[in-house]
Amino acid sequence: MNAALVSMVVPFFAAMLVLMWRPRQQSWLVIVASIVSLLAAVMALLSVIDSGPQSLNLGGWESPLAIRFQLMPVNALLIVTTAVIHLIVVCFAASSHHCQPIKQAFWPLALLLHGSLVALWLSMDLFNWYVTLELLGLAAVALVTLAGQKALRAALDYLLLSLFASLTYLLGVVMLYGQYGTLDIALLATLTEADRVTQTALLLISAGLMLKAALWPLHLWLPAAHSSAPTPVSALLSALVVKAPLFILWLLWSRVAPSELAVPMGFWLALLGGGALLIGGWSACRTPHLKTLVAYSTVAQLGYGLLALGLLLHWQLNDLQAALWLFVVAHAMAKTSMFLAAGEIQAATGKKRLNSLRGMTLTMPVALFAFAVAGGSLIGLPPSGGFIAKWLLIQPMLIEPAYWPWALLVIIATLLSAAYVFRVVSQGFRQSSVSATASEHGKSAQWLALLPAILVWLMALFSEPLLQLMDVFSA
Template sequence: MTPALTLALVSLTLPLLGGLLLLGIQPRRKGLWVIAITFASLLAAAAALHHVMQVGPQLLNIGGWDTPLAIRFQLTPLTALLMLFTAGLHLLVALYAARSPHATGNEDYWPLSCLLHAALVALWLSADLFNLYVTLELLSLTAVALVALAGRKAYRPAFNYLMLSLAGSLAYLFGVALLYGRYGVLDILLLAELAEVDASTRLALLLMSVGLMLKAALWPLHLWLPPAHSGAPTAVSALLSALVVKGPIYILWLVWTQIAPPELGRQAGVLFAAAGILALLSGGWSALRAPRLKVLVAYSTVAQLGYALLALGLLLHWQEPRMTAALWLFVIAHGLAKVSMFLAAGELQRVLGTRRVRALKGASQNMPVAMAAFAVAGGSLIGLPPSGGFLAKWLLLQPLFEQPQHWPWAFGVLLGTLMSAAYVFRVVALGFDRARPNPPSVVPDRLAQWLAMLPALLALSLALISEPLLLWLGGVGR
């Protein structure tokens, strides 16, 4: 086994064993254990990324079997970067949760967060459609349990999340069964060589896409997301929005770029791109009208995922390589911004004692760092330079500007940007109003506010490290 694969397995095994041990032995200071485990996983993922950039993609057959019986893991620059991204965001949220116990619901958060981390790493590494199904189920079930930590008020959103997630899983699994019946293999690299344009393949791809879009809450299958993400504890909301919904998007990208014949991809690309534009508009309008702060942030997730869906659609329709980099830059920039916005929203709600957006009037006078964190993260969602959102949007718009006939897509991006600016400035304008603010119900925690600010600053500075980022994403091929 190569050093890169060994490090990748270490990054997977640490949170998995850590979560199981925390469930079994119940130590007193679970937060410190999780921080240490996540930090070690982060170091292993960073080292794996360094090695894979030097030697190229790596394959590992699990269990000693040869293909097509083997369950394979594959490490590429993209999967290593996603592992690093996952561990980094888990560490940030763990530091915040350790500082702010109110944000976790109860102590069960800590082992469940470790299992969520392990499920995501296993998903990034998997190169087999059934193994992807298993990791996706582990991810969804852990996410549902985390939502339920908020107590009775979250039981209905968690139940709806569970039922719709299972429906998405069944649709995906039916599609996998059709592909297996047609080609006799489930390994992605083998299917890429065998897939043909026929009715069975079309139906399989349709079922898998519907299931994955439902699990990722992509428009129009998104209605479960706002109640679940807004009703969950603050730390859980951050992980769900920043990371969990990205797992199904990754599988959707794999299915359509690696397995689907290009002819089918060109046909489906227009539908994905149109759904992305409608997500920008519909999600943005709902965020603009939301009366509660966390509901606003949750609807903005629906809207912002539209950019990723648009980039995927145009990638398939035009076979334009720049869209791949745009897609994954949107994923990374959105993840950083959403962690910051949800943590800032949680602190604002705790201190002000209310969930209403209108209660934020003058909040910057009592909580300047939290309001600044929300504003900086919102700037990345809008696409203001030098943020990661700006860099991703620039990569998305470049091919659109090169051909005059592509103006409808560019116009849709412009409308989505204006909608993002509207709901972000709705909050920022209230928060930085110089009117007399509502008195705080508890003493603000300055350190917790700075922990919310940190991912916003990282999102803001992504364009400053664009060269290594684009280099890593240039090795996306699997």
């Protein structure tokens, strides 16, 4: 537990340090802080594996009043993922020279984002989540604006919708508090009944969360915001930030909501997930811009999460939790890789359009390879993390013939994701008109972009311990 707290606090402190002290070698400080946070996260994960879920009441007060942090296998895993991705992104930002102009403001905001995310994973009550969500949202919007003038409109949309979402969320929280007098998840879980107020409250909260997570059809802000943001920011937003509301949504519906409400809701969530997969995938296949494609792919991939969550609720199948969270982790890794690679390529060519990728296998082989490898996981090609998650997701679908239409949905979604990934990759193999040679330029940034992609494929090799972790949790 303490390790987890360290992992949360270190980024906050580092952010403050960077802001107040303004040292000369900011990047080293940030990297060291990220490493420390990662180490702490790993220790937290190990301790969870060792001794099971732990909780901590801040300030020593008892339940209804206290701020309660809880460490479970799933959020331990999320903390580690967050720390890993943050570390990689930070290293990328430090080494990639086109991130130079935004660095000053990027470091503290990124650290703030990291800290608040870890706080969100650890929290177990609705108000805490509200606070951390707000922090996260503000940090995210601020990060998007770093891209300058061209991102302002997208950032503004993001900001306004985020505020609107916070309002609906808050409204729902207030209704729940009025009804039951507590905001702690564990307590609420024992109290809730399937009445009209609870239902409305839950729906309000869900709507807000879905907006924040850009779940289809409330995703319209995401492609603009994520594609116009600076590269490391895009990676952080797509990989981590949109997952936070999903986490809350999951706990809310699987713990708090009574099953009479959760079962029908699950069906709708799964349908929306399907819509996200199809529409998001289709849009990704059609967009002419590289980063927009990656952003739409996030919309589509979140559909998997929603589908897994929906079916988990609808069928009341706890096995799907493993699928859900492996999706989240695999997608986080893969998407980081994709955005970093795409950003690096876009920065090198100076063009947004997809056809600027001509001849990339020669000029930027590592970046393109990273994109392809990460894409493989998104498609769900074995043996990657994405494959394991998809495998776990489709297993229950296939047992009953009545569930087979869901599997059809997954097939189509997979094909769409293959289509957009290879749309990019095949461009890279096209002969370029100018005879370019491999540039030594930005080599380390390219390799950093490849790193998470490799990690996500390695996940497949460690699937057994990962699944055991999930089993411990669901048991």
